[in-house]
Amino acid sequence: MAKALPAVPACLLVAIGMASISLALSSFSPRRAYAAIGLVAYFLLMEAVPLAIYSIGHSGQADWTWSDKLVLLTPMTALGSSVNWFFGTALDSSLPSTLSGGDFLMAAITSAVIFSGVLLFRYRRISA
Secondary structure, three states: OOOOOOOHEEEHHHHHHHHHHHHHOOOOOOOHHHHHHHHHHHHHHHHHHHHHHHHHOOOOOOOOOOOHHHHHHHHHHHHHHHHHHHHOOOOOOOOOOOOOOHHHHHHHHHHHHHHHHHHHHHOOOOOO
């Protein structure tokens, strides 16, 4: 029973994180098909671009210390690493060693708060 308890906040964080991103981004689209395409593009690009910049920044000649923080912008990596933090498992070895599971947890919570704020701002302007 005690090993299953971390699943409750982990699942809650993933559900809130994915819902806040999806609702905020799709609220700006006039059509459902455009919203679906936009969400797929967002999740694919926000995983690929920061990780590509991180890989370039840690290549042989470039030594960008700031590129470690870009990995925190990837939504699925942040949520997945947060789940690892809840269960106390090690992070993926491809992630920067300077970041901990708590950093990814704070990135996931911050992302959910920001996207919820965007959603509230969007619907505050629309009259009922």
